[in-house]
Amino acid sequence: MSNSEITKAVTILHQGGLVAFPTETVYGLGADARNPDALKKIFQAKQRPMDHPLIVHLANISQISEWAEDISDDAWLLAKTFWPGPLTLILKKALEVPNLVTGNQITVGLRIPNHPVAQALLKAFGGGLAAPSANRFGRISPTTAEAVREELGDAVDFILDGGACQVGLESTIVDVRGEEPVILRPGMITAKQIETILKKPVIQKKKDAPRVSGSLESHYAPQTPLRLVESTKLDIFLQNLSESDSPIAVLSRNKLIIQNENIFHIFMPNRPQDYAHDLYQTLRELDKKGFQQIVIEAVPESIEWDAVRDRLKRASF
Ligand code: TXA
Numbered sequence: 001m002s003n004s005e006i007t008k009a010v011t012i013l014h015q016g017g018l019v020a021f022p023t024e025t026v027y028g029l030g031a032d033a034r035n036p037d038a039l040k041k042i043f044q045a046k047q048r049p050m051d052h053p054l055i056v057h058l059a060n061i062s063q064i065s066e067w068a069e070d071i072s073d074d075a076w077l078l079a080k081t082f083w084p085g086p087l088t089l090i091l092k093k094a095l096e097v098p099n100l101v102t103g104n105q106i107t108v109g110l111r112i113p114n115h116p117v118a119q120a121l122l123k124a125f126g127g128g129l130a131a132p133s134a135n136r137f138g139r140i141s142p143t144t145a146e147a148v149r150e151e152l153g154d155a156v157d158f159i160l161d162g163g164a165c166q167v168g169l170e171s172t173i174v175d176v177r178g179e180e181p182v183i184l185r186p187g188m189i190t191a192k193q194i195e196t197i198l199k200k201p202v203i204q205k206k207k208d209a210p211r212v213s214g215s216l217e218s219h220y221a222p223q224t225p226l227r228l229v230e231s232t233k234l235d236i237f238l239q240n241l242s243e244s245d246s247p248i249a250v251l252s253r254n255k256l257i258i259q260n261e262n263i264f265h266i267f268m269p270n271r272p273q274d275y276a277h278d279l280y281q282t283l284r285e286l287d288k289k290g291f292q293q294i295v296i297e298a299v300p301e302s303i304e305w306d307a308v309r310d311r312l313k314r315a316s317f
Protein backbone atom coordinates (compact mmCIF):
# COMPACT_ATOMS: atom_id res chain seq x y z
CA MET A 1 0.00 0.00 0.00
CA SER A 2 1.57 3.30 -1.04
CA ASN A 3 1.40 6.47 1.01
CA SER A 4 -0.23 8.25 -1.90
CA GLU A 5 -3.14 5.83 -1.85
CA ILE A 6 -3.68 6.48 1.86
CA THR A 7 -3.44 10.23 1.20
CA LYS A 8 -5.99 9.98 -1.58
CA ALA A 9 -8.33 7.94 0.64
CA VAL A 10 -8.06 10.48 3.46
CA THR A 11 -8.81 13.36 1.09
CA ILE A 12 -11.94 11.57 -0.16
CA LEU A 13 -13.07 10.86 3.40
CA HIS A 14 -12.58 14.49 4.47
CA GLN A 15 -14.66 15.53 1.46
CA GLY A 16 -17.49 13.28 2.60
CA GLY A 17 -16.84 10.39 0.19
CA LEU A 18 -16.81 6.64 0.69
CA VAL A 19 -13.65 4.54 0.89
CA ALA A 20 -13.67 0.76 1.18
CA PHE A 21 -10.75 -0.60 3.17
CA PRO A 22 -9.51 -3.98 4.37
CA THR A 23 -9.73 -5.03 7.98
CA GLU A 24 -8.62 -8.36 9.41
CA THR A 25 -12.28 -9.53 9.47
CA VAL A 26 -13.91 -8.32 6.23
CA TYR A 27 -13.71 -5.21 4.04
CA GLY A 28 -15.44 -2.15 5.46
CA LEU A 29 -17.25 0.67 3.63
CA GLY A 30 -15.85 3.70 5.42
CA ALA A 31 -17.14 7.23 5.86
CA ASP A 32 -16.37 10.08 8.27
CA ALA A 33 -18.40 9.10 11.34
CA ARG A 34 -18.95 12.78 12.24
CA ASN A 35 -20.38 13.74 8.85
CA PRO A 36 -24.11 12.95 8.41
CA ASP A 37 -24.03 13.55 4.64
CA ALA A 38 -21.22 11.04 4.27
CA LEU A 39 -23.04 8.58 6.54
CA LYS A 40 -26.15 8.80 4.37
CA LYS A 41 -24.09 7.66 1.38
CA ILE A 42 -23.23 4.44 3.23
CA PHE A 43 -26.91 3.57 3.57
CA GLN A 44 -27.56 4.44 -0.08
CA ALA A 45 -24.62 2.43 -1.36
CA LYS A 46 -25.55 -0.64 0.67
CA GLN A 47 -29.32 -0.17 0.32
CA ARG A 48 -29.40 -0.68 4.04
CA PRO A 49 -32.29 0.52 6.26
CA MET A 50 -31.37 3.84 7.92
CA ASP A 51 -32.06 2.65 11.45
CA HIS A 52 -29.34 -0.01 11.43
CA PRO A 53 -26.41 1.24 13.51
CA LEU A 54 -22.82 1.41 12.23
CA ILE A 55 -19.58 0.43 13.95
CA VAL A 56 -17.11 3.28 14.48
CA HIS A 57 -13.51 2.28 13.76
CA LEU A 58 -10.71 4.01 15.65
CA ALA A 59 -6.91 4.07 15.46
CA ASN A 60 -6.22 3.89 19.16
CA ILE A 61 -7.69 3.23 22.52
CA SER A 62 -7.40 6.79 23.81
CA GLN A 63 -10.13 7.78 21.34
CA ILE A 64 -12.81 5.67 23.07
CA SER A 65 -13.90 8.47 25.32
CA GLU A 66 -14.59 10.77 22.36
CA TRP A 67 -17.34 8.32 21.34
CA ALA A 68 -18.57 6.63 24.51
CA GLU A 69 -19.45 7.36 28.12
CA ASP A 70 -19.59 5.33 31.33
CA ILE A 71 -16.96 2.95 30.05
CA SER A 72 -16.97 -0.06 32.35
CA ASP A 73 -13.92 -1.87 33.71
CA ASP A 74 -14.95 -4.86 31.63
CA ALA A 75 -14.90 -2.67 28.53
CA TRP A 76 -11.42 -1.36 29.26
CA LEU A 77 -10.12 -4.83 29.99
CA LEU A 78 -11.49 -6.29 26.77
CA ALA A 79 -10.26 -3.32 24.77
CA LYS A 80 -6.76 -3.62 26.20
CA THR A 81 -6.70 -7.37 25.68
CA PHE A 82 -8.20 -7.75 22.23
CA TRP A 83 -7.61 -4.45 20.40
CA PRO A 84 -6.47 -4.07 17.79
CA GLY A 85 -8.54 -7.09 16.79
CA PRO A 86 -11.84 -8.63 15.70
CA LEU A 87 -13.92 -7.36 18.62
CA THR A 88 -16.62 -4.66 18.70
CA LEU A 89 -17.68 -3.16 22.02
CA ILE A 90 -21.18 -1.77 22.52
CA LEU A 91 -21.09 1.17 24.93
CA LYS A 92 -23.24 4.09 25.97
CA LYS A 93 -22.78 6.71 23.27
CA ALA A 94 -21.22 10.11 23.91
CA LEU A 95 -23.56 13.07 23.39
CA GLU A 96 -22.36 14.24 19.99
CA VAL A 97 -22.35 10.90 18.16
CA PRO A 98 -24.56 11.32 15.04
CA ASN A 99 -27.89 9.49 15.08
CA LEU A 100 -27.07 7.86 11.77
CA VAL A 101 -24.20 6.06 13.49
CA THR A 102 -26.25 4.81 16.40
CA GLY A 103 -29.51 4.14 14.59
CA ASN A 104 -31.09 6.54 17.10
CA GLN A 105 -30.13 4.26 19.97
CA ILE A 106 -28.31 5.28 23.13
CA THR A 107 -25.40 2.99 22.33
CA VAL A 108 -22.44 3.03 19.97
CA GLY A 109 -20.31 0.17 18.61
CA LEU A 110 -16.53 0.74 18.63
CA ARG A 111 -13.64 -1.26 17.24
CA ILE A 112 -9.93 -0.91 16.54
CA PRO A 113 -9.15 -3.16 13.58
CA ASN A 114 -5.90 -5.05 13.25
CA HIS A 115 -4.89 -4.64 9.64
CA PRO A 116 -1.91 -2.53 8.57
CA VAL A 117 -3.90 -0.75 5.87
CA ALA A 118 -6.84 -0.01 8.19
CA GLN A 119 -4.39 1.22 10.82
CA ALA A 120 -2.55 3.45 8.37
CA LEU A 121 -5.84 4.86 7.09
CA LEU A 122 -7.28 5.52 10.55
CA LYS A 123 -4.08 7.15 11.79
CA ALA A 124 -3.84 9.40 8.75
CA PHE A 125 -7.54 10.27 8.91
CA GLY A 126 -7.36 11.07 12.59
CA GLY A 127 -11.04 10.60 13.48
CA GLY A 128 -13.53 7.77 13.62
CA LEU A 129 -14.64 5.91 10.50
CA ALA A 130 -18.10 4.43 10.40
CA ALA A 131 -17.77 1.22 8.42
CA PRO A 132 -20.24 -1.57 7.86
CA SER A 133 -19.17 -4.56 5.79
CA ALA A 134 -18.76 -3.40 2.18
CA ASN A 135 -21.58 -5.50 0.69
CA ARG A 136 -25.11 -4.74 -0.37
CA PHE A 137 -27.63 -5.26 2.41
CA GLY A 138 -28.32 -8.92 3.14
CA ARG A 139 -25.42 -10.26 1.10
CA ILE A 140 -22.17 -11.98 2.04
CA SER A 141 -19.46 -9.70 3.40
CA PRO A 142 -16.53 -9.16 1.02
CA THR A 143 -13.13 -10.52 1.99
CA THR A 144 -11.23 -9.23 -1.05
CA ALA A 145 -11.09 -5.90 -2.91
CA GLU A 146 -12.47 -7.67 -5.98
CA ALA A 147 -15.53 -8.75 -4.00
CA VAL A 148 -16.09 -5.14 -2.89
CA ARG A 149 -16.07 -4.06 -6.54
CA GLU A 150 -18.60 -6.75 -7.37
CA GLU A 151 -20.86 -5.68 -4.52
CA LEU A 152 -20.72 -1.91 -4.76
CA GLY A 153 -19.28 -0.93 -8.15
CA ASP A 154 -19.39 2.84 -8.62
CA ALA A 155 -21.20 3.46 -5.35
CA VAL A 156 -17.81 3.52 -3.63
CA ASP A 157 -15.38 6.33 -4.42
CA PHE A 158 -12.16 4.45 -3.77
CA ILE A 159 -11.08 0.96 -2.71
CA LEU A 160 -7.89 0.28 -0.80
CA ASP A 161 -6.70 -3.20 -1.79
CA GLY A 162 -5.05 -5.00 1.13
CA GLY A 163 -5.41 -8.53 -0.20
CA ALA A 164 -7.57 -11.25 1.33
CA CYS A 165 -8.80 -10.72 4.89
CA GLN A 166 -7.10 -12.94 7.43
CA VAL A 167 -10.08 -13.73 9.70
CA GLY A 168 -12.79 -13.81 7.05
CA LEU A 169 -15.85 -13.40 9.32
CA GLU A 170 -17.18 -10.26 11.00
CA SER A 171 -16.06 -9.21 14.48
CA THR A 172 -17.48 -10.52 17.73
CA ILE A 173 -19.93 -7.91 19.10
CA VAL A 174 -20.23 -7.67 22.87
CA ASP A 175 -22.40 -5.31 24.87
CA VAL A 176 -20.31 -4.32 27.89
CA ARG A 177 -22.64 -1.82 29.53
CA GLY A 178 -24.07 -4.03 32.24
CA GLU A 179 -22.79 -6.33 34.96
CA GLU A 180 -23.06 -9.24 32.57
CA PRO A 181 -21.51 -8.89 29.14
CA VAL A 182 -23.79 -9.97 26.29
CA ILE A 183 -22.53 -11.37 23.00
CA LEU A 184 -24.74 -9.94 20.25
CA ARG A 185 -22.86 -11.52 17.35
CA PRO A 186 -20.38 -14.39 17.73
CA GLY A 187 -17.02 -13.99 16.01
CA MET A 188 -13.60 -15.56 16.11
CA ILE A 189 -12.94 -14.09 19.55
CA THR A 190 -15.04 -16.63 21.41
CA ALA A 191 -17.32 -16.43 24.45
CA LYS A 192 -14.79 -18.62 26.23
CA GLN A 193 -11.90 -16.21 25.58
CA ILE A 194 -14.00 -13.30 26.87
CA GLU A 195 -15.03 -15.22 29.98
CA THR A 196 -11.42 -16.12 30.68
CA ILE A 197 -10.34 -12.48 30.57
CA LEU A 198 -13.30 -11.08 32.54
CA LYS A 199 -13.48 -14.03 34.95
CA LYS A 200 -17.26 -14.10 34.71
CA PRO A 201 -19.89 -15.75 32.54
CA VAL A 202 -21.12 -13.99 29.42
CA ILE A 203 -24.63 -14.17 28.02
CA GLN A 204 -25.10 -15.30 24.44
CA LYS A 205 -27.90 -13.37 22.85
CA LYS A 206 -30.23 -15.65 20.94
CA LYS A 207 -31.00 -15.03 17.31
CA ASP A 208 -33.10 -11.91 17.23
CA ALA A 209 -31.22 -9.43 19.31
CA PRO A 210 -33.03 -6.20 18.52
CA ARG A 211 -31.52 -3.82 16.02
CA VAL A 212 -28.52 -5.88 15.07
CA SER A 213 -28.97 -6.22 11.34
CA GLY A 214 -26.65 -9.20 11.31
CA SER A 215 -29.31 -11.04 13.25
CA LEU A 216 -31.98 -10.83 10.58
CA GLU A 217 -32.73 -14.30 9.26
CA SER A 218 -31.91 -13.58 5.64
CA HIS A 219 -28.49 -12.17 6.36
CA TYR A 220 -25.13 -13.18 4.91
CA ALA A 221 -26.80 -15.16 2.15
CA PRO A 222 -25.57 -16.11 -1.29
CA GLN A 223 -28.15 -16.04 -4.10
CA THR A 224 -27.99 -19.79 -4.64
CA PRO A 225 -30.21 -21.55 -2.05
CA LEU A 226 -28.04 -22.89 0.72
CA ARG A 227 -28.98 -25.96 2.72
CA LEU A 228 -27.36 -27.21 5.90
CA VAL A 229 -27.31 -30.98 6.34
CA GLU A 230 -26.10 -32.91 9.39
CA SER A 231 -22.93 -34.93 8.90
CA THR A 232 -24.63 -38.25 9.45
CA LYS A 233 -27.37 -37.48 6.92
CA LEU A 234 -25.24 -36.08 4.15
CA ASP A 235 -24.74 -39.28 2.17
CA ILE A 236 -28.42 -40.19 2.33
CA PHE A 237 -29.29 -36.71 1.22
CA LEU A 238 -26.97 -36.99 -1.77
CA GLN A 239 -28.24 -40.44 -2.63
CA ASN A 240 -31.80 -39.14 -2.84
CA LEU A 241 -30.98 -36.05 -4.82
CA SER A 242 -33.38 -35.61 -7.71
CA GLU A 243 -32.36 -34.64 -11.21
CA SER A 244 -34.18 -31.31 -10.89
CA ASP A 245 -32.21 -30.39 -7.78
CA SER A 246 -28.92 -30.89 -9.62
CA PRO A 247 -26.17 -29.92 -10.11
CA ILE A 248 -25.18 -29.01 -6.58
CA ALA A 249 -22.07 -27.92 -4.75
CA VAL A 250 -21.23 -29.65 -1.47
CA LEU A 251 -18.98 -28.19 1.21
CA SER A 252 -17.85 -30.68 3.79
CA ARG A 253 -15.00 -31.42 6.14
CA ASN A 254 -15.46 -35.15 5.69
CA LYS A 255 -15.18 -37.37 2.65
CA LEU A 256 -18.30 -38.05 0.61
CA ILE A 257 -19.24 -41.63 -0.13
CA ILE A 258 -21.60 -40.63 -2.91
CA GLN A 259 -19.86 -39.05 -5.86
CA ASN A 260 -21.20 -38.34 -9.32
CA GLU A 261 -21.19 -35.75 -12.08
CA ASN A 262 -24.00 -33.77 -10.44
CA ILE A 263 -22.01 -33.20 -7.28
CA PHE A 264 -19.23 -30.65 -7.11
CA HIS A 265 -17.40 -31.28 -3.86
CA ILE A 266 -15.23 -28.85 -1.94
CA PHE A 267 -13.24 -29.97 1.08
CA MET A 268 -13.49 -27.44 3.90
CA PRO A 269 -10.80 -27.11 6.59
CA ASN A 270 -11.04 -28.83 9.95
CA ARG A 271 -9.88 -25.87 12.03
CA PRO A 272 -12.61 -23.28 12.65
CA GLN A 273 -10.16 -20.44 11.98
CA ASP A 274 -9.31 -21.84 8.56
CA TYR A 275 -12.94 -22.62 7.82
CA ALA A 276 -13.95 -19.07 8.70
CA HIS A 277 -11.17 -17.71 6.53
CA ASP A 278 -12.38 -19.66 3.48
CA LEU A 279 -16.16 -19.59 3.90
CA TYR A 280 -17.32 -16.31 2.35
CA GLN A 281 -14.89 -16.42 -0.55
CA THR A 282 -15.90 -20.00 -1.33
CA LEU A 283 -19.62 -19.12 -1.25
CA ARG A 284 -19.03 -16.07 -3.39
CA GLU A 285 -17.25 -18.11 -6.06
CA LEU A 286 -19.84 -20.89 -5.98
CA ASP A 287 -22.63 -18.37 -6.29
CA LYS A 288 -21.45 -17.51 -9.81
CA LYS A 289 -21.47 -21.07 -11.08
CA GLY A 290 -25.19 -21.69 -11.48
CA PHE A 291 -25.68 -24.56 -9.02
CA GLN A 292 -29.24 -25.42 -8.00
CA GLN A 293 -28.17 -25.55 -4.38
CA ILE A 294 -25.17 -25.25 -2.15
CA VAL A 295 -25.25 -28.02 0.44
CA ILE A 296 -23.11 -27.60 3.53
CA GLU A 297 -22.25 -30.26 6.08
CA ALA A 298 -23.16 -28.87 9.51
CA VAL A 299 -20.21 -27.94 11.72
CA PRO A 300 -19.59 -29.00 15.35
CA GLU A 301 -21.67 -27.59 18.19
CA SER A 302 -18.61 -26.50 20.20
CA ILE A 303 -17.77 -22.90 21.16
CA GLU A 304 -14.88 -22.47 18.70
CA TRP A 305 -17.39 -23.04 15.91
CA ASP A 306 -19.99 -20.53 17.23
CA ALA A 307 -19.24 -17.85 14.63
CA VAL A 308 -19.15 -20.20 11.65
CA ARG A 309 -22.29 -22.01 12.82
CA ASP A 310 -24.09 -18.69 13.28
CA ARG A 311 -23.27 -17.51 9.73
CA LEU A 312 -24.19 -20.85 8.18
CA LYS A 313 -27.54 -20.82 9.95
CA ARG A 314 -28.34 -17.33 8.75
CA ALA A 315 -27.34 -18.10 5.17
CA SER A 316 -29.36 -21.31 4.90
CA PHE A 317 -33.07 -21.78 4.29
O1 TXA B 1 -15.89 -7.13 11.48
C1 TXA B 1 -16.73 -6.23 11.46
O2 TXA B 1 -17.39 -5.92 12.45
C2 TXA B 1 -16.92 -5.49 10.13
C3 TXA B 1 -15.65 -4.71 9.82
C4 TXA B 1 -15.77 -3.84 8.60
O3 TXA B 1 -15.27 -3.96 10.93
N1 TXA B 1 -18.06 -4.62 10.20
C5 TXA B 1 -19.32 -5.09 10.19
O4 TXA B 1 -20.27 -4.08 10.17
O5 TXA B 1 -19.59 -6.26 10.20
P1 TXA B 1 -21.81 -4.36 9.84
O6 TXA B 1 -22.45 -3.02 9.86
O7 TXA B 1 -21.92 -5.12 8.59
O8 TXA B 1 -22.28 -5.18 11.05
C6 TXA B 1 -22.21 -4.57 12.28
C7 TXA B 1 -23.31 -5.03 13.16
C8 TXA B 1 -24.67 -4.72 12.61
O9 TXA B 1 -25.44 -5.90 12.73
C9 TXA B 1 -25.16 -3.62 13.50
O10 TXA B 1 -26.55 -3.63 13.66
C10 TXA B 1 -24.44 -3.91 14.79
O11 TXA B 1 -23.19 -4.34 14.38
N2 TXA B 1 -24.28 -2.71 15.60
C11 TXA B 1 -23.59 -1.61 15.33
N3 TXA B 1 -23.74 -0.69 16.29
C12 TXA B 1 -24.56 -1.24 17.21
C13 TXA B 1 -25.13 -0.79 18.42
N4 TXA B 1 -24.91 0.42 18.90
N5 TXA B 1 -25.94 -1.64 19.11
C14 TXA B 1 -26.20 -2.87 18.64
N6 TXA B 1 -25.71 -3.35 17.49
C15 TXA B 1 -24.90 -2.55 16.78
Ligand code: MG
Pocket residue numbers: 132133141214
Ligand atom coordinates in the same frame (compact mmCIF):
# COMPACT_ATOMS: atom_id res chain seq x y z
MG1 MG C 1 -22.60 -6.55 7.41
